[in-house]
Amino acid sequence: MQLLALVCLGCVGIGVVVLLASHGANPYAVLALVLSLILAAAFSLFSVFSVFTSVSVLGVVFGVAALTVVLAVTTGFQKQFRDKVLGVNAHVIVLKSQNTFAEYRDVMKTAREIDRDVLAVQPFIFAEMLATRGKGELSGVAIKGIDPKLVRGVLDLEQHMVEGSVDSLLVEACPPGDEDRH
The missing domain is CATH 1.20.1270 (Substrate Binding Domain Of Dnak; Chain:A; Domain 2)
Structure with a gap:
């Protein structure tokens, strides 16, 4: 016992x-x-x-x-x-059912005005597509495009990046075949 x-x-x-x-x-x-x-x-x-x-x-x-x-x-x-x-991922995501969202700036402004607790607002684009690899292997991919100038206010992206930094995304993209420009 x-x-x-x-x-x-x-x-x-x-x-x-x-x-x-x-x-x-x-x-x-x-x-x-x-x-x-x-x-x-x-x-x-x-x-x-x-x-x-x-x-x-x-x-x-x-x-x-x-x-x-x-x-x-x-x-x-x-x-x-x-x-x-x-x-x-952002805490709140505002989407539009049509393909174009030309008035996103107005929506961003409204989001800031409606609630003073909104810390940051960032537009993004999202597209699903097919990618081909090797000998015609198709694979579905999803691409999310962000504004690198505004990303730090909304996402912790830099913490999850394996290589590089968010600042490296700020470099202007070169057209295909014009790699000597940068």
Whole structure:
């Protein structure tokens, strides 16, 4: 029975570690810590349990500890996933059903005027097309064109770029066959 009390104290230690690892942001870690403290106190006060009771309580303790660890990891993954998605996509996207959107400047101005909490507005174009590779292999691609002068206000694009920088996008494009110009 004293071994079970030590195991419960070990679960208290695990609860403290998970609580510290989640920086106090995980309410389940607090719950697991409180439950393991209660169980440790119960085992130390009432050390005359049957084997079946001890094994079942020990199973609950390990189950709660495992659930706490899984929830802490999942919470961290969700935050990282949300940050990555919002880093390459805007929070709000305004689209028009027709192919042309010539009045996008008016829409940008209206968006800024309607809500003072709008931090940045950026136009973009999006097109789906087919690309050919090698010996006629077709592949569907989606291209999103942005204004490199305005990108920093809306997207975290530079953080996700493997090579180069957003500033390198500011160089004027050369017409095909005129590579000597730059």
